[in-house]
Amino acid sequence: MEPFRFHLFLCTQPKPEGVVSCPSHGSLAVFEALDREIQSRGLTKEVQLTTCGCMGLCDEGPVMVVYPKGVWYRHVQASDIAEIVDSQLAREKPVDRLVWNDALAMKAMSIEHAEKFRTAMAARDKGGMLPDHLEQMIRAFQPSRCVLTALELDIFTAVGDGASAEEIGSKIDANARAVSMLLNALVSLGLLTKTGELYKNTPESERFFTQASKDNQRNGLLHTANIWHSWSTLTDAVRHGTCVPLERRDTAEWMQNFIAGMQRNAKHRAPLVVKSLGTVGIRRILDLGGGSGAYSIAFAKASPEVHCDILDLAEVVPLAWEYVKKAGVSSQISLRPGDMLHDDFGSGYDVIMLNAICHMFSEEENRNLFRRARRALAPNGRLVVQDFILNNEKTAPQQATLFALNMLVGTKSGASYSEAEYTACMQEAGFSEISRINLPGPSDLIVGRAE
Ligand SMILES: C[S@@+](CC[C@H](N)C(=O)[O-])C[C@H]1O[C@@H](n2cnc3c(N)ncnc32)[C@H](O)[C@@H]1O
Ligand code: FES
Numbered sequence: 001m002e003p004f005r006f007h008l009f010l011c012t013q014p015k016p017e018g019v020v021s022c023p024s025h026g027s028l029a030v031f032e033a034l035d036r037e038i039q040s041r042g043l044t045k046e047v048q049l050t051t052c053g054c055m056g057l058c059d060e061g062p063v064m065v066v067y068p069k070g071v072w073y074r075h076v077q078a079s080d081i082a083e084i085v086d087s088q089l090a091r092e093k094p095v096d097r098l099v100w101n102d103a104l105a106m107k108a109m110s111i112e113h114a115e116k117f118r119t120a121m122a123a124r125d126k127g128g129m130l131p132d133h134l135e136q137m138i139r140a141f142q143p144s145r146c147v148l149t150a151l152e153l154d155i156f157t158a159v160g161d162g163a164s165a166e167e168i169g170s171k172i173d174a175n176a177r178a179v180s181m182l183l184n185a186l187v188s189l190g191l192l193t194k195t196g197e198l199y200k201n202t203p204e205s206e207r208f209f210t211q212a213s214k215d216n217q218r219n220g221l222l223h224t225a226n227i228w229h230s231w232s233t234l235t236d237a238v239r240h241g242t243c244v245p246l247e248r249r250d251t252a253e254w255m256q257n258f259i260a261g262m263q264r265n266a267k268h269r270a271p272l273v274v275k276s277l278g279t280v281g282i283r284r285i286l287d288l289g290g291g292s293g294a295y296s297i298a299f300a301k302a303s304p305e306v307h308c309d310i311l312d313l314a315e316v317v318p319l320a321w322e323y324v325k326k327a328g329v330s331s332q333i334s335l336r337p338g339d340m341l342h343d344d345f346g347s348g349y350d351v352i353m354l355n356a357i358c359h360m361f362s363e364e365e366n367r368n369l370f371r372r373a374r375r376a377l378a379p380n381g382r383l384v385v386q387d388f389i390l391n392n393e394k395t396a397p398q399q400a401t402l403f404a405l406n407m408l409v410g411t412k413s414g415a416s417y418s419e420a421e422y423t424a425c426m427q428e429a430g431f432s433e434i435s436r437i438n439l440p441g442p443s444d445l446i447v448g449r450a451e
Contacts, residue, residue, distance in 0.1 A: 005046040006089055007067040010034065010076075013054040016132055020058050026077055027062035033081040038089070047089055056110030056117075060100065074100040146185050148225040151218050155182070156209035159192065162200045223261025226254055230409040237409045244409070252315070259292050259319045266294030266355065269441060271302075273386065276437045276445060277351065279303035286311065286349045286376065288340045288369070289357045293320040293333065300329035309346070311336045341365060345376035352377060355386040356443070359403065362413035363425065370429035370448075377450040383431060385446045386439075390418040399442045422446045 010031055015021035031051060038047050057063045060074040071094050076084070080098060087093045100106065124131075150156060158171040165180035172179070183199050186192045191205045201210065208217045226248070233244040248254060273295060279302050287296045290310030299306045310320055314337035324333045341361075345352070352373045358366045373383050388400035395401060400416045407414030419436055423446070426434050431448030438444050 022061035033078040056113035220264030263292035270298035300332035
C-alpha cells in the first residue's frame with residue numbers, strides 16, 4: 001500500500017567529520033532543493049519526502065530511493081533536483097544518468113559496509129574508546145559558546161553586507177586575529193560564509209541575528225548568553241544546594257535581556273493559552289510576574305471586555321509598559337509594581353495567571369501563592385499555572401529536568417515540579433476541578449477552580 005503517488009527516501013545520516021557520508025556529499029542541500037521544488041510545483045499532496053539513515057552506499061552518495069517502483073538514485077546534487085522533479089515526479093520518467101540499477105553491486109557494497117562498520121565498532125569497543133554520542137554530548141558547549149560570544153559581540157551585525165576579519169574586529173573593538181578564529185568557526189558551524197578574506201552572513205543569521213532585521217532575536221538570545229554564566233556555577237550550586245551569587249545578575253542590562261528573553265517565548269505561546277482558556281466570562285485577570293506582558297496583551301487583544309492587572313517587580317514595570325504601549329492595548333492593562341510573595345493581590349479576579357513563575361519558588365512558597373490567589377479569585381474563578389511539568393519520577397521530559405537545574409543555578413530555591421505536586425498544592429490551597437491542558441511546546445497548563 002502506498003498512500004502517496006511517490007515516496008522519496010533521501011539519506012541524511014550524520015557521521016563524524018571526515019567520514020564519507022551522504023551529508024558530506026551534499027545531501028542536506030539536496031533535501032532543501034527537493035523540498036523547495038516539490039512545494040513550488042504544487043506536488044506536496046502527491047509526494048512524500050522522508051529523510052532516512054545510512055543504506056551502506058555512502059561512497060556513492062547522496063543516495064535516494066523513489067517508491068513505489070523502487071528507483072535508486074546516486075550522486076544526486078542540488079543542481080539535479082529540477083530535472084528529477086520534472087522528469088521522475090511530474091512525468092514518471094526516471095533520470096537515467098543518475099539511476100543506479102545494478103542490484104547485485106548495491107547489495108554487495110551494502111553488506112561489505114555493514115560488516116566493516118560492525119568490525120570497526122567492535123574494535124573501538126574492545127579498545128575502550130568513548131562512544132561518539134558521549135564525546136559529542138561532552139563537547140556540545142563549544143559550538144553553543146561560539147554563537148553566544150558572537151551574539152554578545154554583535155558580530156553578525158558587524159559583518160553587515162560582507163567584511164574582512166580586520167574590519168569586523170575594528171567595528172566591535174576586538175583583536176583581529178582572535179576575531180578571525182571565531183569567524184572561521186562560525187563558518188564551520190554554517191552561520192557565516194567565507195570567500196577569500198570576505199565573511200558574509202547566511203540568510204538565517206542575517207534574518208535572526210542582525211539589528212536591522214525585523215526578525216532579529218539577538219536581544220532575547222542575550223538572556224541565554226547570560227544564563228550560560230549561571231550554568232558555569234553548576235558544580236558549586238550542586239555542592240551548596242542553591243545558586244551562587246553572580247555580580248552580573250543584578251544589573252539593569254541583565255534584567256532587560258531577561259524580559260526580552262521572556263517575550264521571545266511568550267509572544268508565541270500566549271495565543272495558545274488564550275485559545276485553551278477562552279474568554280467567555282472573563283473580565284478581570286491578574287497576571288502575577290507578567291514579565292513583558294505578553295499573556296495580558298494576548299487576552300486584551302482577544303476580548304475588549306477583559307482588563308488585566310500585571311504585578312511585577314518595580315524595575316520590570318517600565319519595561320513591560322513599553323511592550324503594552326507598542327501592542328496598543330494600554331487602556332485594558334494596568335501595571336502594578338510589587339512583590340508577589342508578600343503584597344496584597346486584591347480581589348474579585350476571574351483568572352489569576354502564573355506563567356513561568358512557580359519554577360522560581362520553593363514548594364512552600366508556591367503553596368502560599370496558591371492560597372492567596374484563591375482568596376483573590378471571584379467564586380468559580382480559575383488559577384492557571386503554566387510551566388515545565390515533570391513526570392512523577394522527575395526524570396522526564398528532558399527539558400523540564402534541565403530547567404530544574406536552570407533554577408538551581410539561577411534562584412534560591414526554585415525547581416521544576418510534577419503534575420502530582422502541582423495538583424496536591426492546589427488541592428491544599430482549596431482548588432477543585434484541577435486539570436492539565438497540554439500545549440504544543442515544552443510547557444503545559446494546570447488549571448484549578450476556586451470553590
Ligand atoms: C520567568 S519570568 C515570566 C514572565 C511572564 N509571566 C512570562 O511567562 O513571559 C518571571 C517574572 O516574574 C517576575 N518576578 C520574579 N519575582 C517576583 C516577585 N517576587 N514579585 C513579582 N514579580 C516577580 C520577574 O520579574 C519576571 O517578570
Ligand atoms: S550515509 Fe548515506 S548511504 Fe551511508
